[in-house]
Amino acid sequence: MSLVVIGTVAFDALETPFGKTDKIVGGAATYIGLSASYSVKPVKIVAVVGDDFPQSDILRLQEHGVDTEGLQIKAGEKSFFWSGKYSNDLNSRETLVTELNVLADFDPVLPDSYQDCKYLMLGNLSPQVQRLVIQRLVNRPKLIVMDTMNFWMDIALEELKTTIEMVDVLSINDEEARQLSGQHSLVKAAKLIMAMGPKYLIIKKGEHGALLFHKNQIFFAPALPLEEVFDPTGAGDTFAGGFIGHLAATDDISFENMKRAVIHGSAMASFCVEKFGTERLLNLTTAEIEAREQQFAELVAVQPLEAVAQS
């Protein structure tokens, strides 16, 4: 049950109210790969970097069970770089620098060893590139999960819709769900988006949790109320990695198991934001993850309601 992940492997420079970083390793495929690696190994990534990307960081990914055979290293080119600054309440961020570099003409080549792909995670990238990966797999994976963002809704909506139509699960945030559907009500938005193709829709609401929709069913997973959120970068990718990692590890795509996958993804994301970049994702233990999932369960746990209305 091979898990293939496509996305960016890149440099980020981050500034939050709590500090700033120089160029550190980031990118959707990095966060997704590390997060999923706690559930299943290997995680086969498809990505591209320049030869400025340190070999030591590639080795670190490999040590975590990330298969980098599909990671192209472009000689004489530079890796994708993004720099951003978060607002004081961390609820918004400003892009300071975007240098596409190797990403400008990324052609996602799939090694033969990736053709056993059963679970495919399309991290945020241009919808054309995401679609190419689906097309280059000889057999359609059992489950395709897609992440995207408002940027593609702004500049490539029709391309985006063509790709969305091909996937099983779409994962976006609340504002993106509203933009994509033109509906403010998330319930109405979900119906319209599922009518575009995906059988499942995850709407991420950041500090307010996540909703999972399937047909007429809705599941809600809270976010853990955290004393400190240090750096939100990569939280959505880490969530996605935890989500598909859990599904690939259990090889069970029932709605009930998707609920567990959402909680596992939420737990992984709650670790991610505790430190800058991928730092917190590099050394988690199984016990820590299970304890965090237990906290999620306790947060909403309540004994059955008694009848409270009097006649």
Added chain:
Amino acid sequence: MSLVVIGTVAFDALETPFGKTDKIVGGAATYIGLSASYSVKPVKIVAVVGDDFPQSDILRLQEHGVDTEGLQIKAGEKSFFWSGKYSNDLNSRETLVTELNVLADFDPVLPDSYQDCKYLMLGNLSPQVQRLVIQRLVNRPKLIVMDTMNFWMDIALEELKTTIEMVDVLSINDEEARQLSGQHSLVKAAKLIMAMGPKYLIIKKGEHGALLFHKNQIFFAPALPLEEVFDPTGAGDTFAGGFIGHLAATDDISFENMKRAVIHGSAMASFCVEKFGTERLLNLTTAEIEAREQQFAELVAVQPLEAVAQS
């Protein structure tokens, strides 16, 4: 186990993206009283109106089990009137008109028959008036729940803190919790606010649910994702009425039962927003309320997590 509620009984004129109303009956004590009446009767209200307030509306409250002995009717004066207009996404509202009228010099007189008060709900009013009610009760109630709003933080912070110190449960929204504590993190805000006196804190997050804090415990109740929110007016008061109504009916103020009270309050609030004003609260059935509570339970229901991490 008498339940006493203080708050406004008033006229509202509302405008939402879905329509507008003429003057209709509103006010915190009205919403709280109606909502609580589905759990416990009578609900003894302390409030003031002018002689412009229709006798038929007072009778309607009485029919729902609201005891109006503490409702003062001021001859020759007019009732409190508020008019507001909601933004298209219903997330913000603009006050068009505020006429204090009888509220300007409201002296909350408690009938002798209210002295058996065991549960006291202080609906949103000036903190001085809220405090007077506590002081005029011969015996301290078993539980005092207080609702307030940012308005009093802006103009009467010290008075507000003096009253907050005297109550058991404070119910405010997330922005108010941040304003009152000066902390963005709701976990940190909750600790600081509980240090001001209340042993329990409810932070209402509107469409994102509600948090209940007590010592180091946190409970989260989601809001039901609704296809249509028609009019948010009174949702917070309806929540508070459901919350204290459940506690009074069960006479159990354990943390576990407070969780159930939060869910019951959330369910009542989810009805409130379905129609203009109090309309939806006038004719609910026990079966409808129980079915709605069941929806809340199902929204977060998940089978126990399996160990998902692999070593």
